Amino acid sequence: MSFFDYFRTRKNTGSASVAKERLQIIVAHERGKREQPDYLPELQQELLAVIRKYVQIEDDMVQVEVDRNDDCSVLELNVTLPERR
Amino acid sequence: MARIIVVTSGKGGVGKTTTSASISTGLARRGHKTVVIDFDVGLRNLDLIMNCERRVVYDFVNVIQGDASLNQALIRDKRVESLYILPASQTREKEALTKEGVEKILNELSQTFDYIVCDSPAGIEHGAQMALYYADEAIVVTNPEVSSVRDSDRILGILQSKSRRAELGHDPVKEHLLVTRYNPERVERGEMLSVADVEEILAIPLLGVIPESQVVLNASNQGTPVILEDQTDAGQAYDDAVARLLGEEREHRFMTLQKKGFFARMFKG
Ligand SMILES: Nc1ncnc2c1ncn2[C@@H]1O[C@H](COP(=O)(O)OP(=O)(O)O)[C@@H](O)[C@H]1O
Numbered sequence: 001m002s003f004f005d006y007f008r009t010r011k012n013t014g015s016a017s018v019a020k021e022r023l024q025i026i027v028a029h030e031r032g033k034r035e036q037p038d039y040l041p042e043l044q045q046e047l048l049a050v051i052r053k054y055v056q057i058e059d060d061m062v063q064v065e066v067d068r069n070d071d072c073s074v075l076e077l078n079v080t081l082p083e084r085r
Numbered sequence: 086m087a088r089i090i091v092v093t094s095g096k097g098g099v100g101k102t103t104t105s106a107s108i109s110t111g112l113a114r115r116g117h118k119t120v121v122i123d124f125d126v127g128l129r130n131l132d133l134i135m136n137c138e139r140r141v142v143y144d145f146v147n148v149i150q151g152d153a154s155l156n157q158a159l160i161r162d163k164r165v166e167s168l169y170i171l172p173a174s175q176t177r178e179k180e181a182l183t184k185e186g187v188e189k190i191l192n193e194l195s196q197t198f199d200y201i202v203c204d205s206p207a208g209i210e211h212g213a214q215m216a217l218y219y220a221d222e223a224i225v226v227t228n229p230e231v232s233s234v235r236d237s238d239r240i241l242g243i244l245q246s247k248s249r250r251a252e253l254g255h256d257p258v259k260e261h262l263l264v265t266r267y268n269p270e271r272v273e274r275g276e277m278l279s280v281a282d283v284e285e286i287l288a289i290p291l292l293g294v295i296p297e298s299q300v301v302l303n304a305s306n307q308g309t310p311v312i313l314e315d316q317t318d319a320g321q322a323y324d325d326a327v328a329r330l331l332g333e334e335r336e337h338r339f340m341t342l343q344k345k346g347f348f349a350r351m352f353k354g
C-alpha cells in the first residue's frame with residue numbers, strides 16, 4: 001500500500017454504495033411482487049389484449065397491482081396511453 | 086427427532102458445499118450424531134470435499150428408489166465419530182427426487198440422528214426446493230456481491246412460502262445469514278458490500294462471517310472440511326458459526342482488517 005493509498009482508504013467513494021442502493025431498490029420491488037396473487041400476470045395479459053383492440057400500446061404500459069390493506073384489497077390498474085401527435 | 090438444516094443460497098459457487106461440510110463436521114465434533122446429504126443430483130461434490138469419493142457405492146436416489154438400504158448408502162466419516170455422508174447420484178435427473186421419497190428418507194434418518202444437514206444445489210427450481218422443503222432451519226450462504234444477495238432474498242421468499250412449515254402454517258423455518266468469501270480490505274476500500282449492508286438488506290440474523298481465504302481451497306484440495314483446520318481464520322470462523330447455531334454467544338471475528346501500525350502501512354506492501 002502506498003503513502004497515498006493510506007489516505008484514499010479514508011474516503012468511501014467505492015462502488016459498494018452503488019451496489020447497496022441498487023439492491024435495496026430491486027429487493028423491495030421483488031418482495032412486493034412476491035405478495036401478488038398468482039392470477040395477476042394472466043390478468044395483465046388479457047387486459048393488454050382488450051386495450052389493444054382500441055389503442056396500440058406496448059407491453060409495459062399496463063401495470064396491474066393488488067394493494068392489500070387490513071380489511072380490503074384494491075386492484076390498481078395503471079394504463080399509459082401513447083402520446084397524441 | 087432430528088433437526089433438519091438446509092444450506093442454501095440460490096446462486097451457485099458461493100460456498101454451500103464448503104459450508105455443509107464444515108457445519109456438519111462441527112456438529113458431529115461436538116458429539117451430535119449428524120448426517121450430511123448431498124442434494125445436488127447429477128453434480129455431486131460433497132464426497133470430494135469430505136474425502137470419501139472412492140467409498141461411494143450407493144447414493145441418495147438409489148435409496149429413494151428402493152435399490153439400496155440407507156445403511157448400505159451411508160458413508161461413515163473416518164475422522165470424526167458420529168458423522169455420516171449420504172452422497173448424491175452422479176447420473177440421474179433432478180426429478181428423481183420426489184417430495185414423498187425425500188420425506189421417507191428424512192423420517193428414517195430422523196429416528197437415529199440429531200442433525201440432518203442438506204446441501205442444496207444452486208438455483209431456485211426443483212432440486213433447491215426439495216432440499217429446503219422439510220427444513221427446520223436454513224443457513225443462507227451469501228457472498229457480499231449484488232447477484233448473490235438478490236438470489237438469497239429470493240430463496241428467503243421460497244422458504245417463507247413453499248417450505249413444508251409455510252404450507253402447513255407451522256412456525257416458520259429459522260433463518261440464519263452466513264456471509265462467506267468476505268474480504269475486509271476490499272470492504273474498507275468501499276469496493277465490497279459490508280456485512281452490515283448485507284444484514285440490512287436481507288434482514289435476517291447473522292450466524293457468521295467466513296473470510297475469503299486461500300485455506301479453503303487448500304482444504305478442499307485435500308478433502309478436509311476447513312473447520313478441521315483449527316489454526317486458520319476460515320476454520321475458526323466456521324467453528325464460531327457452529328457454536329452460535331447451538332445457541333452459544335460468540336463475538337463476530339474476521340470482519341475488520343487486521344490493523345497494521347501507521348508505519349507498517351506506509352512502508353509495507
Ligand atoms: N471462504 C472462502 N474463501 C475462498 N474460497 C472459497 C470460500 N468458500 C468457498 N470457496 C471456494 O468457492 C468455490 C465454490 O464453493 P462451493 O462450496 O463448492 O460452492 P457451492 O456449493 O455454493 O456451489 C470453491 O472453489 C471453494 O473452494
Ligand SMILES: [Mg+2]
Pocket residue numbers: 101102103125130205206
Ligand atoms: Mg455445491
